[in-house]
Amino acid sequence: MMIDGVEPIVAALGGLAAPAPAGLTGKVFTGWLAAPSRLGEVFVAFTGDGVQFVRPAESVHGDADAFAEAYRDRFGRPLRPADRAPAGLLPALRGRPAPSLRLDLRRLPDFERDVLGATRRIPAGQTRPYGWIAREAGRPRAVRAVGSVLARNPVPLLVPCHRVVRADGRLGDYMFGPAHKEELLRAENVDLDQVAAFAQQGVHYLGSDTTGVVCFPTCHNARRISPAHRHGFRTIGIAVAAGYRPCRHCRPGVEAASA
DNA sequence: TGTCTGACCTGTC
DNA sequence: GGACAGGCCAGAC
Structure with a gap:
């Protein structure tokens, strides 16, 4: 599939008297492809430096031209189809660890x-x-x-x-x-139901009286606290005043975390 | 440069 | 405890 607006550029490049310098097209175009994800099919745009733009196909009504237009509005570059996905993209879209995935966020403030x-x-x-x-x-x-x-x-x-x-x-x-x-x-x-139940009780942090550590309820350390040793706190300040230390993993609260 | 707009937070009633 | 207003900040226009 060719994206609207790309043909004139391709034609112009094809009309060059000399072969285009290596890497030129990569500076002019951004690659894109469709890939499966946890939100269904997504359109993904990426440069040689990493992924720049992702949108569910559903959000642009499955229209690749609309995706290209949204990309061009934001990044000012045209898209062209890519042969293969950048390293790590496919597992990352499925929610799996992908340490090799690179993001190209250079243009952002x-x-x-x-x-x-x-x-x-x-x-x-x-x-x-x-x-x-x-x-x-x-x-x-x-x-x-x-x-x-x-x-x-x-x-x-x-x-x-x-x-x-x-x-x-x-x-x-x-x-x-x-x-x-x-x-x-x-x-x-x-466990959104448990988080909601805690919030209903005014509990936004969980501490363990065996370790003296206080965490966000979804922190993996908080999940290991047995109910018998678990204490809920409305604020991190109350927990610290009670002698608890903020978890170094989830860092709940800057004052205490830097202490 | 000034104004407006939010996927928010917090104190007050 | 729920609603509301005011505050806050960065980006868009």
Whole structure:
């Protein structure tokens, strides 16, 4: 399939008196392909430096031209079909570990890159609040701005913005709808019912009286706390005042985490 | 440059 | 405990 607007460029390149320098077409075009994912088929655009743009086919009504237009609006480059997927893309889209996958986020403002970088560090099966992302991005008060960045996440699934939830225990919104967010989290074995039950009781952190460590409820360390030794806290400050130390894995709270 | 817009948070009632 | 308003911040226009 050829994307609208590509033919004139291809024709112009073909009309060059001399062969195009090696790598030129790679500088002019961005490759794209369709691939299976946890959200169904997705369209993926990528440069030699990594993946730049991902959108579910459903979100552009299965129309590759609409995907190319959305990409061009944002990145100012045309697309051409690619022969093969970048390393790590296919397992990453299926939610599997893919350390070889590279993302090309160079064109994004620093703040967006920092937000997406922090989001990418949330392990599968766990969630973090927007405020945690803001802190990790170095702007602890930019909580609303974090939401704005995630709403424009160019690489959903690869940067797992579905793992960012509201501080009050609710899931919050998602660029493709809250139902997809819930579906993705349940597929990662996040116990949303238990998290909701804790939130209902005003519990947003869990501590262990045997280790003296307090975590986010979805942290893998929190899941290992037996009910007999588990204590719930509304704020990290209350937990610290009670003698608990923030988990070094999930880092709940910047003041205590840096102590 | 100023205004507006949010996938939010928190205090107050 | 639920609703609401005000605050906050970065990006878009």
